[in-house]
Amino acid sequence: MATFASSVIHQLAYPSLLLIISILALAAFRRLNRKRVTAAMPPGTLGLPFVGETLRLIKAYRTEDPEPFADERMRRHGGRLFTTHLFGERTVFSADPEFNRVVLGGEGRIFEGSYPSSMSTLLGRHSLVLMKGALHKRMHSLTLTRFASPAVIRSHLLPDIDRVVRRNLRSWPASLRLLDQAKKITFELTVEQLISQGPGEWTENLRHYYNFLIDGFFSVPLPSFLSFTTYGRAIKARKKVAEALMELVRRRKEEKMGESVVESAAEAERSKKKDMVDELLVAEEGFTEEEMVDFLLALFVAGHETTPTIMTLAAKFLADNPSALVLLKKEQNEIRRKKTDEFEALDWKDYKSMPFTQCVINETLRFANIIGGVFRRAIADVHFKGYTIPKGCKVFASFRAVHLDSHYYEEARTFNPWRWLNHNNNVSKDGGQEAGGAPIFTPFGGGQRLCPGYELGRVEISVFLHYLVTCFSWEVAEKDKLVFFPTTRMLKGYPIHVRRHHSL
Ligand code: HEM
Numbered sequence: 001m002a003t004f005a006s007s008v009i010h011q012l013a014y015p016s017l018l019l020i021i022s023i024l025a026l027a028a029f030r031r032l033n034r035k036r037v038t039a040a041m042p043p044g045t046l047g048l049p050f051v052g053e054t055l056r057l058i059k060a061y062r063t064e065d066p067e068p069f070a071d072e073r074m075r076r077h078g079g080r081l082f083t084t085h086l087f088g089e090r091t092v093f094s095a096d097p098e099f100n101r102v103v104l105g106g107e108g109r110i111f112e113g114s115y116p117s118s119m120s121t122l123l124g125r126h127s128l129v130l131m132k133g134a135l136h137k138r139m140h141s142l143t144l145t146r147f148a149s150p151a152v153i154r155s156h157l158l159p160d161i162d163r164v165v166r167r168n169l170r171s172w173p174a175s176l177r178l179l180d181q182a183k184k185i186t187f188e189l190t191v192e193q194l195i196s197q198g199p200g201e202w203t204e205n206l207r208h209y210y211n212f213l214i215d216g217f218f219s220v221p222l223p224s225f226l227s228f229t230t231y232g233r234a235i236k237a238r239k240k241v242a243e244a245l246m247e248l249v250r251r252r253k254e255e256k257m258g259e260s261v262v263e264s265a266a267e268a269e270r271s272k273k274k275d276m277v278d279e280l281l282v283a284e285e286g287f288t289e290e291e292m293v294d295f296l297l298a299l300f301v302a303g304h305e306t307t308p309t310i311m312t313l314a315a316k317f318l319a320d321n322p323s324a325l326v327l328l329k330k331e332q333n334e335i336r337r338k339k340t341d342e343f344e345a346l347d348w349k350d351y352k353s354m355p356f357t358q359c360v361i362n363e364t365l366r367f368a369n370i371i372g373g374v375f376r377r378a379i380a381d382v383h384f385k386g387y388t389i390p391k392g393c394k395v396f397a398s399f400r401a402v403h404l405d406s407h408y409y410e411e412a413r414t415f416n417p418w419r420w421l422n423h424n425n426n427v428s429k430d431g432g433q434e435a436g437g438a439p440i441f442t443p444f445g446g447g448q449r450l451c452p453g454y455e456l457g458r459v460e461i462s463v464f465l466h467y468l469v470t471c472f473s474w475e476v477a478e479k480d481k482l483v484f485f486p487t488t489r490m491l492k493g494y495p496i497h498v499r500r501h502h503s504l
Contacts, residue, residue, distance in 0.1 A: 040388035042092055044073065044083030052085025061485035067413070070095055070401045080401075081387065087116075091375075091394040095401030097408070099384055101438035103376050103397040104447035108132065113449070114377035114394060118221030118231065122213060122238055126291040127298030128452075135285075136448070139295065142279060143452035147193075153459055154348040157193065161463045162345040164189050166504045167199075169467050175477055178315055179493035182308030186460060190303050194276040194296055195248055206244055212237035214305065218486040238297075245293045252277050253289070305487070306370045307457045311464045312494050313482070314364040317415050319474065324360060324417050329469045331356045336470050343504070346463055354462055359420035361461050365443035366403045367415050370488045373398035374445060399442045408440045471502040 047053035060069035070093065073082045080096035094100055103111050112132065115123075120130055128139055146152065168185045187207050191197045197206075216234020226232045276299065280292045287295070318325040335350045336342070375396050382389040389395060406412040409419065444451035451457070468474075478495040482488070 041390070041393075042079065042081035042083050042387050043077040044093075046083070046085040046090060050088075052088070052090075054086050054088075057084075057086060058485050062483055064482050066484045067401075067404060070398065074401075080405075081385075086394075086396065089394045091396055092389050093401075094395060094397050095405065097402045097438040097440045097442075098436045100397040100399070100402065100442065101446070102382070102384060103374075103395055104442070104445060104449070106382070107376075107448040108136075110378060110380045110382050111376040111395070112379050114375050116221070119217060122216050122234060123298045123301065124238075124242070124290075124294030126294035127301075128295060129298055129302065138285070140448065140452060142283070143299070146276060146279060147453050147456040150348070150455070153455060157456060158348060158351065158459060158463070159345055160192055161189060161460055164192065165460075165463050165467055169471065170504050172472075172498060172500075174499075175495070175497050177493035177495050178474075179308060179312045179490060182311040182464065183304065185464065186304050186307045186311075187300075189460065190300055192275075194299060195245070196275045196277075197248075202244075206241060209237040209240040209244075210300065210304075213241055214301065217301070241297060241300075242293050245296050246289060249277060249280075249289050249292050249296075253281060256281050302451075303453050303457070307453075307460050309370045309487070309489050310361070310364055310457070311461050312490060313368050313488075314360055314461060314465060315468060315474070315496075316482075316490060316494055317364055317367070318360065318469075319476065321415060321417075324415075325469070327356050328360055328465065332466045332470050335466065346466060350466075351459060351462055354466075355421070356417065357462055357465055358458070359417040360465070361458060362420045362441070363415060363417040366409070366441060368482060368488050369399060369403065369443045371443070371445070372400035372484065372488065374449075399445075402440050402442070467504055471504050472498045472500055474498045 045053070047056065057069055060066040073084065073093070074080055074095060076082075081092060081094050081099055084091055084093050086093075094103065107113075113129065115130065123129055128136065128143060131139060147157070165185055168181065168188070172181065184207075187210070188199055188203065191203050191206070197203050212233050214234075216231050216237070219230035219234065221231045222229045227236055276296060277292070280287055280295065318328060331354060335346070335353060373396050375394060378389050378391050378393045378395065381391050402408060404412045439446065444454040444457075474496040476495070477497045478492060480490045480492040480494055483491050
């Protein structure tokens with residue numbers, strides 16, 4: 001009897017107790033909320049206890065239309081800056097190009113990169129993305145010289161890109177996932193450009209582990225000793241990739257030391273065409289092997305996910321906009337028609353005579369950029385338009401929210417490559433300059449962390465589109481959809497049937 005009574009009491013009491021605790025917790029959290037979003041900070045709400053507004057953001061970004069998340073908050077709080085709570089932290093979300101400029105331009109002075117430790121472990125502490133200060137400046141400029149200089153692109157990178165794109169497209173099956181094929185192309189390119197390795201068993205092996213490593217960036221970082229989880233597998237794969245790169249760096253170092261004595265034909269060929277390892281080996285700083293490996297590995301990651309996604313999305317948007325596809329085909333066929341030999345590679349002059357293709361690339365970057373924005377942390381109190389963003393606060397500078405703002409782009413939520421005709425890449429719609437001096441088109445970021453692959457990525461996408469439209473036609477094989485979480489991508493990788501019209 002007593003047991004029954006106590007059980008009833010428990011059954012009644014537990015829910016009430018839970019209710020009371022929840023109400024108290026919510027009240028405490030509200031008070032905390034009021035305290036933590038201070039009058040001086042941009043207005044906002046911190047959402048639910050602990051999770052904040054993270055689940056709402058994820059839910060929105062898993063659909064084809066994530067914009068309501070930012071739209072609703074901007075409307076509610078009456079501006080392009082609002083405070084929210086994401087991934088465990090109070091965060092100022094910015095859809096304001098002027099604030100984004102302050103964030104990008106304030107690197108190292110008032111803001112700095114902020115990555116969860118799970119990500120730093122995968123990247124390695126000597127990666128460019130995590131480097132700071134003078135060393136970052138030096139390495140960033142070295143990477144820029146290597147990948148963004150027109151002279152280097154013209155003489156080395158473009159011929160390599162042409163060759164690797166053709167080699168891949170030549171062996172395409174009739175049905176494929178475009179994203180997978182695009183990733184294979186950019187991986188082979190990266191391997192050639194960074195470490196001068198051609199296709200083959202070594203490269204395929206590296207790609208195998210590398211794919212596991214990449215999955216780790218988009219997984220829940222459960223303890224790494226749980227090797228059966230995605231994150232645990234990624235940590236193991238990172239070790240394998242780093243070991244392979246370390247072996248290569250050591251071999252090349254030894255070769256370099258013995259270079260003055262005997263030089264093999266392969267070395268002689270390579271020394272004419274320096275790769276990234278050569279650059280690192282001769283750099284004045286005298287990098288350690290570990291520094292070189294981390295640096296190379298992060299370059300693989302940075303260049304490999306972004307470019308193939310844009311290649312795939314450009315193809316998808318072209319297929320959805322037949323008049324744009326017709327015009328782009330006309331432009332590319334014209335370039336091919338002028339070649340005396342039908343298999344002649346594309347050169348710099350060809351690349352520079354693709355104005356509509358550049359419009360399509362710009363519009364793809366604007367409409368569905370893979371990097372929707374960047375997280376930073378304030379390292380000093382930052383004052384902006386009457387608000388104070390306190391030291392230690394996280395900010396998210398959203399490029400996407402600016403790119404899709406109808407205040408800056410007419411019919412901003414429509415794919416319209418023609419809007420870019422007669423504009424250079426950094427100029428806003430209709431030749432209008434910028435918003436209050438701040439750029440409104442920032443797919444490659446800006447400031448000290450401006451993407452060093454901005455030109456290389458463009459060239460790769462242009463060459464890919466050239467051979468895609470001049471040699472193939474394609475149709476969708478399976479219904480697919482565009483999602484934005486954890487990254488912008490076609491959920492199934494855009495499965496298509498291709499028909500070859502021309503050999504390559
Ligand atoms: C369409 C293709 C690409 C897009 C949209 C893109 C976009 C971006 C963006 C927005 C950033 C800035 C991140 C930040 O400020 O935190 C960035 C940084 C970076 N990107 Fe790219 N990227 C592309 C291709 C490439 C390629 C091909 C490379 C290879 C060289 C590359 C290497 C890097 C590196 C190393 C950084 C870090 C720079 C630093 O922190 O100093 N990217 N990229």
